[in-house]
Amino acid sequence: MGSGQVTDWQGKNVTVAGLGVSGIPVAKVLHARGAHVTVVNDGDDARARAQAAELEALGITVRLGDGATLPEGTELIVTAPGWKPDKPLFAAAREAGVPVWGDVELAWRLRGPDAAPWLAVTGTNGKTTTVQMLASILKAAGLRTAAVGNIGVSLLDAVLGDEQYDVLAVELSSYQLHWAPSLRAHSAAVLNLAPDHLDWHGSMEAYAADKGRIYEGNRVACVYNVADKATEDLVRAADVEEGCRAIGFTLGTPGPSQLGVVEGILVDRAFVENRQKNAQELAEVADVNPPAPHNIANALAAAALARAYGVPAKAVRDGLRAFTPDAHRIAHVADLDGVAYVDDSKATNTHAAQASLAAYESIVWIAGGLAKGAVFEELVARSAERLRAVVLIGADRGLIREALARHAPEVPVVDLDRTDTGAMLAAVQEAKRLAQPGDTVLLAPACASMDMFVNYNQRGDVFAEAVRELGAGA
Template identity: 60%
Template sequence: MTLTCVAGLGVSGSAVARALAERGEPVVVVEETEGERQLAAAAELAAVGVRTLFGPPVLPEGVTRLVTTGWAPHHPLVAAALGSGVEVVGEVELAWRLRPEHAAPWLALTGTNGKTTVVRMLTSILLAAGRKALAVGNVGVPVVRAVAEPYDALAVELSSFQLHWSSTLAPHAAAILNIAPDHLDWHGSMEAYAAAKGRIYERAGTVIYNADDPEATRLAAPYPGAVGFTLRVPKRGEVGVVEDLLVDRAFVADPVEAAEELATLADVRPFAPHNVANALAAAALARSLGVPSEAVRQGLRDFVPDPHRLAHVDRVGEVDYIDDSKATNPHAAAAALSSYPSIVWIAGGQLKGADVDDLVRQAAPRLRGAVLLGADRARIAEALARHAPNVPVVDVPGQDTGVMDRVVTEAARLASPGDTVLLSPSGASLDMFPGYPARGEAFARAVRELRLRRERER
């Protein structure tokens, strides 16, 4: 009998262990951290017969399969399994294998940025069409839990980590939103990272790609009939934009002569070019399942954006303050910086080895000032000195809780009426905050405090 080892007691790891135990399969979990949360999770799993081994990550004897929930190939536990000939699969791959007969079709998507927005837009569109649908995968709900339920469709967000460990996944449709350098420490190279993303296409029924993104276009090239989405006027076999309309020339009866209106630019919230691309990707995935255009429009109107993604915090002294803390890499920050004409940029954090020269070079004409914080702020300062030497830059050192107050104060000093103060850090937040939401919340608090100070001064 197969003995499965599950790597870690996170949300997905716990869900995998429980799903297998409920099928009567023997399971053992290996967990390095013996914290309060992990001990509680282990106790819950023990009630269904799952053993948890705390301590150094050693592969238990007799294991025939290792399920990883994002651990890298060079992790000692994973490396030991690979070296011993033990099959290594991811949680998503296991979920695909465990799905029942006549299971819900998967509409899968990946990309460096925009995944969560698109999967939530897609779910909103499916619900507007009357389909019982759920957003799963890297978005919060483990796929292994969702496949057992009777849904009409699953909107599946997939990371490069999950795709690396997937080998038989065959979604009804699959989309790549964009490809830019990220997680290179995990994958080892840009080539390996892109290849992991490209695995989403290998068995997909319909291939959907960003026709404005060179790497996504390259990955889709081997697949005849691939459907592109573009911010330009769509060609035959694409969805795109005509004046202020989102238009389909792919999922129509006659894509040569006919096109169908899906929505208007006003239906996309928050409005920004990259968010229009997100809406087009979601629409294409839904249309591959036969969703009517009216549901696309209504789903986009019903969509509520997640926090910390171009969220308007306040307008103080004719200056808008925007929280885009979710922009944890240069590609995400570039999308935000292209959305406003005159910007005081708040940037910094952990760049994870990413280069910011292209980002700064492209954004330079829009920058009226920059305020830098976090571990890698010096690298951003160097790029600004090279490509935007006339832009005033304020360096805010320190890692205490008051840093963001000083950052917002300095940004307000640099801003003029009509400017946008944009928190779009281009780096991860863990050098100073528990995560990007905490960073965004600190920014919002600091902006509210700025407003109160201004009102007291009147």
């Protein structure tokens, strides 16, 4: 199983690690191609048993409650992206010389000979928005495309389905990149790098290296963030095809081979004739929704990838105008008594929360949840002057409280000491009490949601519901 496309799966013994969003379709696809598929899964609950029954009815072997042992005769493992690299199953695979792929790697290998090229995006924050902006721009250029990967259409469906695509806008997480050794994109972007998922990767260096895999073998452009030197370092370290260029994006005035902002205009000095002297206007800052600084950076990265693919300037503008952001991403919920209430529940780490806090002048901040190994010192130190007050909820709120005591001792803090779903209404009531006209009450938790909620969507919905309740009673 070298690095090329695999066409003959007949009789191959493949182990699929993990039932779930990626595992079940992977097992079905490989089984349909004649492979002998065994699915292994750590859990053995009612849901897993129901999923197992569905696969066993097709003739697929499933082993529940034993994700550690390598099934005899395994020639390949295809893993769910979330499985940590240090699991015993993978140690056994290394010992036996068995390759391990993720679902992205499998999709890459299953592409047909005339497959659509991939424009790929990774980064600690902004991936989904950037990929959606990119797909919107590509559509505006009349191209058949889809936002795929971590979002939208599954990569396997995009690669194997009947729909024909000209080009794909692909969101890739560090997990997916870790398990995708032979992926080679047309062009790719790393938006930013900040500590995240370190409990999974083991170190910042390992996390950065996995993000950097997205640049390997790029053909046209490696897009990096001028304000984040770590992304440029990854470009320098990448082994790319002859003629591939490093393209920077910046919120300042762009130099040659960069995209940037000049007097409220997004401009391109990378994909133009005589880039030493010329610049191409792409769109206005007002065309970006919302026009917060980090979102303008997302738009520039999306524009850079689209331009690398040859998209005209007009399509960049039209695509950005047509784009509407996801729910729970800096979503304005209501204005009550001169105070704005904003839901950025999707700010599940410190880097995303930092971008969110930077968008407002005077903030009552609702924060807390599961920290996932994060530290909050830098976030609080950089945001202290914008904070009117802070309301804390969730399991790891104490870490934020300690950082506030050190770096923002003057800021009033309400620690609700609660991890029940109903805490959100209490948090919004406290925020209303603390806020003054002109302030923004901002839910940007800087933490994951699973201590109190099903996911960040539910957390944002509960916040919005609490704000509406507040408004009804006002």
